[in-house]
Amino acid sequence: MTPLPRALHRELAAVLGDGWRVDPNERLAYAYDNSRRQALPDAVALPVERGQVVALVRACRAHRVPVIARGRGTNTTGAAVPVAGGVVVSFERMNRILAIRPGDRCAVVEPGVLNGELQAALEPHGLFWPPDPTSAGYSTVGGNLACNAGGPRAVKYGASRDNVLALGAVAGTGEPIRCGTATTKGATGYDLQRLLVGSEGTLALIVEATLRLTPLPPARRALRALYRDVAAAARAVARLMAQPVTPSMLEFMDATAVRLAREVGGADLPPEAGALLMIEADGDAQTLPHAVEALMRAAAGEGLVAIDDAADEAARERLWAARKALSPALRTLAPGKINEDVVVPVSRIPELVDGVQALAREFALPIVCFGHAGNGNLHVNLLFDPADAGQGARAEAALARVFALALALGGTLSGEHGIGLAKRAFLPQAIDPPTLALMRAVKAAFDPDGILNPGKLLPD
Amino acid sequence: MTPLPRALHRELAAVLGDGWRVDPNERLAYAYDNSRRQALPDAVALPVERGQVVALVRACRAHRVPVIARGRGTNTTGAAVPVAGGVVVSFERMNRILAIRPGDRCAVVEPGVLNGELQAALEPHGLFWPPDPTSAGYSTVGGNLACNAGGPRAVKYGASRDNVLALGAVAGTGEPIRCGTATTKGATGYDLQRLLVGSEGTLALIVEATLRLTPLPPARRALRALYRDVAAAARAVARLMAQPVTPSMLEFMDATAVRLAREVGGADLPPEAGALLMIEADGDAQTLPHAVEALMRAAAGEGLVAIDDAADEAARERLWAARKALSPALRTLAPGKINEDVVVPVSRIPELVDGVQALAREFALPIVCFGHAGNGNLHVNLLFDPADAGQGARAEAALARVFALALALGGTLSGEHGIGLAKRAFLPQAIDPPTLALMRAVKAAFDPDGILNPGKLLPD
Numbered sequence: 001m002t003p004l005p006r007a008l009h010r011e012l013a014a015v016l017g018d019g020w021r022v023d024p025n026e027r028l029a030y031a032y033d034n035s036r037r038q039a040l041p042d043a044v045a046l047p048v049e050r051g052q053v054v055a056l057v058r059a060c061r062a063h064r065v066p067v068i069a070r071g072r073g074t075n076t077t078g079a080a081v082p083v084a085g086g087v088v089v090s091f092e093r094m095n096r097i098l099a100i101r102p103g104d105r106c107a108v109v110e111p112g113v114l115n116g117e118l119q120a121a122l123e124p125h126g127l128f129w130p131p132d133p134t135s136a137g138y139s140t141v142g143g144n145l146a147c148n149a150g151g152p153r154a155v156k157y158g159a160s161r162d163n164v165l166a167l168g169a170v171a172g173t174g175e176p177i178r179c180g181t182a183t184t185k186g187a188t189g190y191d192l193q194r195l196l197v198g199s200e201g202t203l204a205l206i207v208e209a210t211l212r213l214t215p216l217p218p219a220r221r222a223l224r225a226l227y228r229d230v231a232a233a234a235r236a237v238a239r240l241m242a243q244p245v246t247p248s249m250l251e252f253m254d255a256t257a258v259r260l261a262r263e264v265g266g267a268d269l270p271p272e273a274g275a276l277l278m279i280e281a282d283g284d285a286q287t288l289p290h291a292v293e294a295l296m297r298a299a300a301g302e303g304l305v306a307i308d309d310a311a312d313e314a315a316r317e318r319l320w321a322a323r324k325a326l327s328p329a330l331r332t333l334a335p336g337k338i339n340e341d342v343v344v345p346v347s348r349i350p351e352l353v354d355g356v357q358a359l360a361r362e363f364a365l366p367i368v369c370f371g372h373a374g375n376g377n378l379h380v381n382l383l384f385d386p387a388d389a390g391q392g393a394r395a396e397a398a399l400a401r402v403f404a405l406a407l408a409l410g411g412t413l414s415g416e417h418g419i420g421l422a423k424r425a426f427l428p429q430a431i432d433p434p435t436l437a438l439m440r441a442v443k444a445a446f447d448p449d450g451i452l453n454p455g456k457l458l459p460d
Numbered sequence: 461m462t463p464l465p466r467a468l469h470r471e472l473a474a475v476l477g478d479g480w481r482v483d484p485n486e487r488l489a490y491a492y493d494n495s496r497r498q499a500l501p502d503a504v505a506l507p508v509e510r511g512q513v514v515a516l517v518r519a520c521r522a523h524r525v526p527v528i529a530r531g532r533g534t535n536t537t538g539a540a541v542p543v544a545g546g547v548v549v550s551f552e553r554m555n556r557i558l559a560i561r562p563g564d565r566c567a568v569v570e571p572g573v574l575n576g577e578l579q580a581a582l583e584p585h586g587l588f589w590p591p592d593p594t595s596a597g598y599s600t601v602g603g604n605l606a607c608n609a610g611g612p613r614a615v616k617y618g619a620s621r622d623n624v625l626a627l628g629a630v631a632g633t634g635e636p637i638r639c640g641t642a643t644t645k646g647a648t649g650y651d652l653q654r655l656l657v658g659s660e661g662t663l664a665l666i667v668e669a670t671l672r673l674t675p676l677p678p679a680r681r682a683l684r685a686l687y688r689d690v691a692a693a694a695r696a697v698a699r700l701m702a703q704p705v706t707p708s709m710l711e712f713m714d715a716t717a718v719r720l721a722r723e724v725g726g727a728d729l730p731p732e733a734g735a736l737l738m739i740e741a742d743g744d745a746q747t748l749p750h751a752v753e754a755l756m757r758a759a760a761g762e763g764l765v766a767i768d769d770a771a772d773e774a775a776r777e778r779l780w781a782a783r784k785a786l787s788p789a790l791r792t793l794a795p796g797k798i799n800e801d802v803v804v805p806v807s808r809i810p811e812l813v814d815g816v817q818a819l820a821r822e823f824a825l826p827i828v829c830f831g832h833a834g835n836g837n838l839h840v841n842l843l844f845d846p847a848d849a850g851q852g853a854r855a856e857a858a859l860a861r862v863f864a865l866a867l868a869l870g871g872t873l874s875g876e877h878g879i880g881l882a883k884r885a886f887l888p889q890a891i892d893p894p895t896l897a898l899m900r901a902v903k904a905a906f907d908p909d910g911i912l913n914p915g916k917l918l919p920d
Contacts, residue, residue: 103698103807104836126702148647159645161654162622175894183803185619185835185875187608187658188883189891189917190899194621194654198647215704238563242586244675244744284704284754290746343643347563375645376564415645423648431649434635439650441905445898457649 002027003085004042008063012045012087015055019046019093030070030088034135035078035422041068041088048093050168050176050207057205057451058174060087066454067172069201071112071143074135076339077420079147079200084454089205091142097121098208105213106165106182111142111206118211127213130157133416142206148198150416152249155374156282157214159416161197168208169196172447182210195442200418201453203446217282220248221292222310224319225299226273230254232303233275234349237373239301240279241346245294249280250374254353256360257326257370264332265325273305277373278323326370333366334383338395340423342402343377344411355405356380363398365391377415403429419457427459462487463545464502468523472505472547475515479506479553490530490548494595495538495882501528501548508553510628510636510667517665517911518634520547526914527632529661531571531603534595536799537880539607539660544914549665551602557581558668565673566625566642571602571666578671587673590617593876602666608658610876612709615834616742617674619876621657628668629656632907642670655902660878661913663906677742680708681752682770684779685759686733690714692763693735694809697833699761700739701806705754709740710834714813716820717786717830724792725785733765737833738783786830793826794843798855800862800883803837804871815865816840823858825851837875863889879917887919 002009002022013020021027021044032038042065047053060067066086073080082088091112098108102125109118115129115136122128131144132151139149145167150159157163166180179192196204227233233252240247253261253276261267261276269276279299281291292309299307310316330337344352353369360367371379380402384391403413403426413423413430428436440458443450462469462482473480481487481504492498502525507513520527526546533540542548555572562585569578575589575596582588591604592611599609605627610619617623626640639652656664687693693712700707713721713736721727721736729736739759741751752769759767770776790797804812813829820827831839840862844851863873863886873883873890888896900918903910 101805101807102702104805105701106805148651150645150647154645159647161651171894171898173894173898175898177895177898178892179895181803181872182805182870183836183872183875185610185614185803185832185837186872187610187619187874187876187878188872189879189887189896190663190902191608191621191655191658192895192898192902194651198651203650215702215706217704241565242562242675244677244742245747246675282704284750286750286753287705287747290744290750293746294744343641343645345561345564345566345642347561372645376643377645410642412641412643412646412648414647415643416647418647419649427649432638434631434633435637435639435652436649438631438633438635438637438652438905442650442652442902445901445905 002043004065005063008059008065011059012056015052016045016047019048030090033073033078033080034076035081037078037081037421039081039083041082042085043087045087045089046093047089053170053205053207054174054176056089057170061174061449061451064449064451067451068453069146069205071140072138074139075143075147075418075420077418077422079418079420079456081421083421091140100125102127104182107211107213109141109209109211111140111209113141115139115141115144122213123216126216128216129211130163130214131160141209145197145206145209146201147418148416152251152372155250155372156246156248161194163212164193164197164209165212166210167193167196167206169204169206171204172449172452177204184212198418200420200457202443202457203452218284219288220280220282221288222316222319223279223295223299223307225277225279225307226270226305227275228272228303228305229274230353231350233277236277236299236301237349238346239298240295241374243294243298245281245291247279247295247374248282249278251278251323252370252373253323253326254369256366256368260329260368261322261325264329267322267325269322270305276322278320330368330381330383334385336384336386338382338399340380340399340402341377341415341417342380342406342411342413343375343415344406344409346376348409348411349373349376351409352378352406356402359398359401363394365394365398375415376411421456424457424459462503464525465523468519468525471519472516475512476505476507479508490550493533493538493540494536495541497538497541497881499541499543501542502545503547505547505549506553507549513549513630513665513667514634514636516549517630521634521909521911524909524911527911528913529606529665531600532598534599535603535607535878535880537878537882539878539880539916541881543881551600560585562587564642567671567673569601569669569671571600571669573601575599575601575604582673583676586676588676589671590623590674591620601669605657605666605669606661607878608876612711612832615710615832616706616708621654623672624653624657624669625672626670627653627656627666629664629666631664632912637664644672658878660880660917662903662917663912678744679748680740680742681748682776682779683739683755683759683767685737685739685767686730686765687735688732688763688765689734690813691810693737696737696759696761697809698806699758700755701834703754703758705741705751707739707755707834708742709738711738711783712830712833713783713786714829716826716828720789720828721782721785724789727782727785729782730765736782738780790828790841790843794845796844796846798842798859800840800859801837801875801877802840802862802866802871802873803835803875804866804869806836808869809833809836811869812838812865816862819858819861823854825854825858835875836871881916884917884919
């Protein structure tokens with residue numbers, strides 16, 4: 001039934017009871033994530049409490065069997081795929097919101113709570129948790145933390161790492177640890193909780209999270225600004241980020257994306273628009289009009305083609321339509337898509353976009369850039385036909401050049417998707433040998449036998 | 461001249477040239493910090509560049525000689541005191557601002573730059589670096605990072621850890637490392653840069669920092685709200701923090717502090733005021749009045765005695781006078797002061813203040829609480845006469861109870877001062893054994909021979 005050592009299987013079946021699965025058909029459901037990669041785990045554990053996780057990690061450590069934490073498998077890098085076999089620990093049953101404490105602006109949750117469920121529970125308290133990945137409706141808080149998920153709101157409110165106060169976790173040693181406190185300040189020992197965020201399950205399994213919450217702004221308003229070219233839009237981004245009203249979203253589309261939205265998606269955009277910014281402000285009824293004015297002033301400048309202000313929620317939806325038309329439009333160009341999320345300093349966005357378009361020409365593949373401009377975090381979409389081996393190879397070759405370009409511009413490989421399997425071969429280009437050696441030493445401190453999510457994040 | 465091994469002395473004299481000091485009188489100047497503790501280093505190094513720091517750490521490691529990083533010695537915990545001898549590395553000559561990049565909202569600095577110098581250089585660009593410890597005029601950025609310094613602005617803009625993008629450092633192995641990138645988002649490997657912040661020189665020596673900057677709000681306005689008692693003020697703090705206009709400062713004074721400011725400092729405060737909040741908003745001319753209104757609404761409520769709004773900078777200074785009268789007034793009460801900076805969840809502030817006043821009665825010592833209420837980070841000042849051994853012993857005993865109280869309320873030992881020597885004996889009460897063991901393992905990964913700032917932060 002399972003390739004696991006029989007003693008381990010028996011031990012874990014006793015620990016997990018109904019939450020221990022070895023049937024191959026059930027295991028298959030935990031073999032994949034949104035990276036299109038797949039590898040069958042030897043077993044699946046569905047713990048309901050921390051003690052089971054401790055017992056499981058200890059038992060697996062004794063047998064040197066891999067342990068792979070899993071939220072809902074929405075990540076795009078293969079970080080949840082059990083490439084070395086072992087036990088997938090799915091946190092779907094540890095999905096309780098343990099406390100919401102509005103006076104302390106924090107919530108305590110188990111890792112399997114869906115991001116969207118949490119937001120719904122927080123809304124009556126006038127609070128929210130800032131990370132808003134596209135997957136928010138069906139990705140877990142634990143997964144968001146493991147990958148340091150971001151989203152459009154990160155430009156104002158930060159990504160997952162910026163919104164965690166404390167974590168309970170089980171290290172690769174099998175020891176339960178508690179890092180941080182439910183306070184917004186702390187200078188008491190090493191900050192292990194932020195180190196765990198983004199570590200993709202390679203250091204510890206998160207079993208409880210105390211999250212930093214933010215008051216929900218009662219209102220928001222969107223602007224759509226069209227620019228002649230990317231350089232003009234990028235200058236506007238720098239102006240927008242240099243004045244005191246930080247936009248709550250600042251999304252970018254390059255010329256190809258604008259053309260696609262217009263020609264394929266049917267968006268109402270003038271042909272002279274070579275770049276688009278979606279800009280949002282949030283606040284209360286009194287301050288919001290002034291915030292919108294400040295953003296409009298900053299958005300204006302040389303190369304601005306048009307700017308539209310959405311007075312109400314319906315108008316906001318219309319303005320966002322161009323952005324939302326983009327993803328379906330991309331699919332009409334080619335069946336295959338590599339979506340990477342490199343990040344560069346904001347001032348280098350024009351060079352990134354220009355460089356990517358040069359690569360599109362060199363490799364004869366459409367490449368479309370859009371994303372979170374206020375953080376310099378662009379989604380670079382390489383489009384190709386997977387049935388055409390030549391195109392696939394060209395896409396891979398172009399991708400390597402995209403990473404090299406982002407690094408040359410002082411940026412890095414990933415802003416919010418993480419490394420996983422997909423980008424680990426590139427990590428030595430982003431991180432120098434002594435720093436990489438230190439990351440390995442840190443990994444060994446948390447997980448001396450290397451049982452946690454082997455084959456991910458750090459290259460061999 | 462120096463107790464160092466002769467070979468090491470010769471090697472480091474060659475590496476550092478004029479920046480190598482072994483004269484006992486010169487060494488004495490680097491023996492202390494603001495903790496009133498003192499220990500003579502065996503030598504002082506004043507490097508001018510990273511290569512010297514690498515050579516120094518490698519040489520000291522070969523001889524197992526301690527290396528103690530030092531900014532300007534303003535910290536209050538003894539973290540910069542060379543209790544185990546060795547080489548103090550003062551960064552006073554690595555004090556260049558290497559780059560200010562307004563378009564990327566970042567600055568690159570050497571660790572010896574003074575916080576105040578940096579702010580002055582940023583101001584013409586309309587930017588600032590948020591950490592604002594009281595020592596800002598004469599403390600260094602490197603020291604601020606090493607201790608995770610905060611200050612009143614942290615309530616809106618975060619402490620040092622929240623405002624760093626990348627660090628260059630030299631680990632205890634002698635290896636130069638580079639962690640993070642000059643981007644506000646990153647999901648590329650382990651977040652070692654935030655781990656280094658607050659590690660008090662026990663993991664690595666910071667030799668370069670890329671700092672996250674924030675646009676300087678053009679205007680600010682202060683409110684002073686007086687409450688009947690601490691409970692009423694604390695409820696107001698919770699209301700203030702639960703609405704969308706985050707105050708740029710939210711400072712608290714307890715009844716003893718208010719009475720002192722009035723009776724000794726001559727501040728104009730009514731006798732029925734049992735607690736005081738200083739509330740500031742910042743923004744531009746358009747949004748600021750609305751922000752102030754929102755804060756006034758939130759500050760109002762049961763137990764409010766009076767609220768004053770400073771229309772201009774002169775009025776602002778008058779409102780702050782009560783707070784500023786406090787420190788000199790404290791000195792009139794007793795010559796000795798232990799100032800600790802525990803932190804608790806905001807909702808537990810009343811229990812902390814009540815508990816501290818019960819300890820003041822039990823130990824027959826004045827204890828005055830004030831500080832950064834929006835973060836729950838209160839400065840608890842125990843006043844005593846050091847010439848009176850009984851008072852000194854009572855103050856120490858009361859201090860231990862203050863820490864126990866903060867921990868029992870779900871808080872921790874320090875919000876912004878750090879652990880250093882002063883609080884390391886208490887660390888096992890704040891951090892459980894497996895987590896402390898993991899911190900030691902992380903320390904060993906960075907500093908396998910334990911040469912960096914021995915005797916600090918982690919207990920033996």
